[in-house]
Amino acid sequence: MNATAASTAAPFTTIVGLEVHVQLQTLTKLFCGCSTKFGAPPNTQVCPTCLGLPGSLPVMNRHAFELALKAALALNCRIAGFTKWDRKNYFYPDLPKGYQISQFDLPFSADGFLEVVDPKGAFSRRVDIVRVHLEEDAGKSMHDEAAGTADTRIDLNRAGTPLCEIVTQPDLRSPQEARAWLNELKLLLEYLGVSDCNMQEGSLRVDANVNLHIPQPDGRIAKTPIVEIKNVNSFRSVERALVYETARQWEEWQATKAEMGKTPKQTRGWDDPAGVTRAQRHKEESSDYRYFPEPDLVPVTVSEQQLAEVRSRMGEPPTILRKTLADRWKISPYDADVLVNQGRELVAYFEDLATALGDGKVASNWMQQDVLRTLNERGGTIGEFPVRPAALADLIGRVSKGDFDTSRGREIFAEVLASGRPVADVVASLGIAAVGDDELTALCRELLAENPKIVADVKGGKEQAAAGLIGQAKKKNPNVNPGKVRAMCIDLIRAM
Ligand code: ZN
Ligand code: MN
Numbered sequence: 001m002n003a004t005a006a007s008t009a010a011p012f013t014t015i016v017g018l019e020v021h022v023q024l025q026t027l028t029k030l031f032c033g034c035s036t037k038f039g040a041p042p043n044t045q046v047c048p049t050c051l052g053l054p055g056s057l058p059v060m061n062r063h064a065f066e067l068a069l070k071a072a073l074a075l076n077c078r079i080a081g082f083t084k085w086d087r088k089n090y091f092y093p094d095l096p097k098g099y100q101i102s103q104f105d106l107p108f109s110a111d112g113f114l115e116v117v118d119p120k121g122a123f124s125r126r127v128d129i130v131r132v133h134l135e136e137d138a139g140k141s142m143h144d145e146a147a148g149t150a151d152t153r154i155d156l157n158r159a160g161t162p163l164c165e166i167v168t169q170p171d172l173r174s175p176q177e178a179r180a181w182l183n184e185l186k187l188l189l190e191y192l193g194v195s196d197c198n199m200q201e202g203s204l205r206v207d208a209n210v211n212l213h214i215p216q217p218d219g220r221i222a223k224t225p226i227v228e229i230k231n232v233n234s235f236r237s238v239e240r241a242l243v244y245e246t247a248r249q250w251e252e253w254q255a256t257k258a259e260m261g262k263t264p265k266q267t268r269g270w271d272d273p274a275g276v277t278r279a280q281r282h283k284e285e286s287s288d289y290r291y292f293p294e295p296d297l298v299p300v301t302v303s304e305q306q307l308a309e310v311r312s313r314m315g316e317p318p319t320i321l322r323k324t325l326a327d328r329w330k331i332s333p334y335d336a337d338v339l340v341n342q343g344r345e346l347v348a349y350f351e352d353l354a355t356a357l358g359d360g361k362v363a364s365n366w367m368q369q370d371v372l373r374t375l376n377e378r379g380g381t382i383g384e385f386p387v388r389p390a391a392l393a394d395l396i397g398r399v400s401k402g403d404f405d406t407s408r409g410r411e412i413f414a415e416v417l418a419s420g421r422p423v424a425d426v427v428a429s430l431g432i433a434a435v436g437d438d439e440l441t442a443l444c445r446e447l448l449a450e451n452p453k454i455v456a457d458v459k460g461g462k463e464q465a466a467a468g469l470i471g472q473a474k475k476k477n478p479n480v481n482p483g484k485v486r487a488m489c490i491d492l493i494r495a496m
Contacts, residue, residue, distance in 0.1 A: 012212040012253075014246050016178050017170035018127075020185065021163045022195045023137070023203040024067045030136045030162035031058030031101065031297075038201045042142075042155035050136075050160035052097030057296050064162035065134065065300065068108065069310045071164055071194045072132045074317050077112030082301050085294035094139035094154050102135035102165075104291040108300070109133070115319070116177070116184040119337045125177050128169040137161040140202075158202070164194075170209060175242035178208060182235045183341075187318050191344050199234055206232050210242055211260065212249050224249045225263040229277055232270045241270040245277050321347065329360025338368060346372075346382045349389055356393035366396055370413055386420050387413065394423045402481050403427075435480050443476055444488045458493045466490055 029036055032049035048056035072079060086104035112129035139156040166185070172178045186197045186204065197204045208229045214222040227245055232238045245268070252258065268277040316324060318340050325347065326336040339350050349371070354363035371392070375385060395416065399409040415426045435443075447469050448455050457465035466486050473485045 012214040012250060014174055014242075015170045015211050015213055016172035016175070016242060017209040018166075018168045018172070018178060018182070019207040019209070020166045020182070021137075021205045022071070022166065022189060022197065024064050024162040024164060025193060025195050026061060026064045026067065026162055028061060029160035030061050030064050030134070031160055032056075034160065036161050038198075040157055042153070042157060045157040046159070050096075051156060058101065058294075060297060060300065061162060065108075066310060067192075067194045068132070068134050068162075068164050069302070069307070070192050070314055071166075071189060072109035072112065073307070073311060074188055074192055074314065075109075075112040075114050075129050075132060075166070077109035077129060077132055079109050079302055079307060080106060081303075082106065082299060083108040084299040085297045086291045087294050088135075088289045088291055090289055092138065093152070094141045094156070094159070096139070096156060096159065100136060100138060101294055101297070103133035106299075107131045107133035108302070114181070114185060114188065116181045118180060119334060123174075123177055123180075125172060125181065127171040127181055130167045130169055132164055132166050135163050135165055137163050175239045175246065178242055179235045179239040182206065182238060184318070186235075187341060187343070191316075191318055191321075192314065206235075206238050208232065208238055208242060210245050210249070212246065212253065214253065222253075222257075223260040224253050225258060225260050226265045227277070228265065228267045230267060230269050230280065233272070237270060237272050240272075240275065241277060244275060248277065329354050329364065331360050331364045335364045335368070338372075339364065342372065342382070349382050349385070352389035353393055353396075356389060357396055362396060362400070366392065370410065374417065387416050391416060391423055398423070398427070402484055404479060405481050405483065408479070431479070435477060435484075439477075440480065440484060440488060441492075443473060443480065444485060444492055446476070447472055447485075448489060448492060455493055455496070458490060459496070463490060466493075 023036075026036060028034060029050055032047050034045045034047050034050055037045070049058055069079065083103065084106050085101050087099040088102045088104070089099040091098060110129075110131040112132065113126050114129065115124070115126040117124045137158050137160065139154055139159040142153045142155060143151075172181060189195045189197055189204075195203055199205075209226050210229065211226045212224045214224070216222050227249065229238075229241050229245060232241050267280045269280050270277050322333065322336045322340045325331065325340060326333050329336075329351075331339075339347055346367075350363060350367050353367065354360040357363050371382075371385070371387075375382060392413075395409060395412055398404065399406055404412075412423065412426050412430065415421075415430065416423055419426065421429075451469060451472070454465050454468050466489050469489055470482045470485060473480050473482070
């Protein structure tokens with residue numbers, strides 16, 4: 001549950017902090033009008049400004065700044081009324097200007113937090129956020145090993161793309177918590193429409209800091225050197241890298257007893273196929289970057305009125321939505337959690353369905369047992385799902401009315417899904433007509449005449465014996481509703 005409880009099991013506590021770079025969902029770059037669209041041929045989305053040519057001047061993208069404000073507010077950060085830009089100087093071939101425009105001593109926001117609660121109750125963790133700042137991305141170096149040459153080519157399409165850098169306190173206590181927290185952050189940013197968080201396209205990148213706190217016999221806490229694991233490309237890999245690094249540091253500690261303070265912070269890269277971290281160059285100190293204020297950009301001021309406007313357009317973040325959804329539709333917190341964790345579009349689908357049915361519980365059951373299961377099997381998004389809420393509500397309504405039972409309902413659902421035809425059409429073409437009352441009565445009388453033993457049993461008080469009639473009823477007419485057959489047969493026997 002918490003660090004103290006964990007440390008009684010392991011001889012150490014794992015301390016994890018994260019640094020996340022998120023690409024903001026803008027059409028154009030942070031300081032010029034070039035497109036940020038992914039996948040264009042190399043070096044086709046560039047201009048004098050993002051190439052750093054002499055004489056060009058940057059102009060801030062207001063929309064990027066507003067998206068960043070939205071993210072920081074949702075992360076409970078304090079927003080600075082006055083913020084400025086700084087140059088972070090370093091040399092790298094994919095950084096044509098020789099510096100990155102970033103924020104150093106006056107970031108636009110700081111001191112926030114985001115909590116993650118494990119739905120199974122394994123942990124609940126509030127992670128403090130040191131700062132969120134805005135900066136531009138660098139280009140991309142493509143090491144052309146596939147071509148069999150040692151060439152490295154540079155694509156500057158990405159140079160100048162707006163990024164939010166989110167830095168946490170080292171508040172996480174296990175690799176599992178780190179992964180869960182990242183999932184929660186991604187969900188939040190997607191709900192806000194701040195970022196598409198597409199890791200394959202580099203829209204979300206994670207560096208993780210990790211070390212161990214080891215209680216000593218004399219009461220002191222020994223600390224292993226902090227290791228920063230760079231650019232891990234999936235949340236699953238973040239968890240794996242941290243598990244590996246925790247074990248490696250524990251082994252190294254036992255062999256060397258090397259403590260923090262005596263050894264500098266290390267940088268290691270995660271080799272995903274090999275499943276190991278490897279030592280990299282020493283990490284620069286901030287003084288190595290010779291930060292200084294960006295002379296070509298004016299500082300930005302943020303008014304209370306502007307913040308109120310951004311807040312009013314924010315919508316419900318997942319933490320709030322989990323509660324309101326459970327209240328509004330009378331579903332369990334667990335069910336609300338499952339739905340909300342699937343994203344904003346799925347919640348909208350659910351609410352349309354629940355509204356059409358006038359029943360949140362039934363809607364939630366069908367969402368989880370049928371819609372989500374099918375979606376997982378076939379892939380794709382809920383927006384592309386062929387059975388829309390109105391059609392599904394039509395189908396569920398017929399099941400509730402007793403036109404057919406749930407298993408027949410599932411067959412119809414599968415057919416509507418495969419054919420894309422309306423529910424009524426599918427019901428007609430499968431010959432699944434609702435069985436009328438007269439027809440049902442006649443069928444039940446027939447059954448009773450053929451099953452004197454069951455009739456006697458039911459008369460004798462063994463109502464459960466009526467279950468033996470259902471299979472026979474289905475043979476006579478596959479469209480009958482088992483519940484209705486059972487009830488009617490019992491009524492008829494009682495009236496005998
Ligand atoms: Zn440009
Ligand atoms: Mn950065």
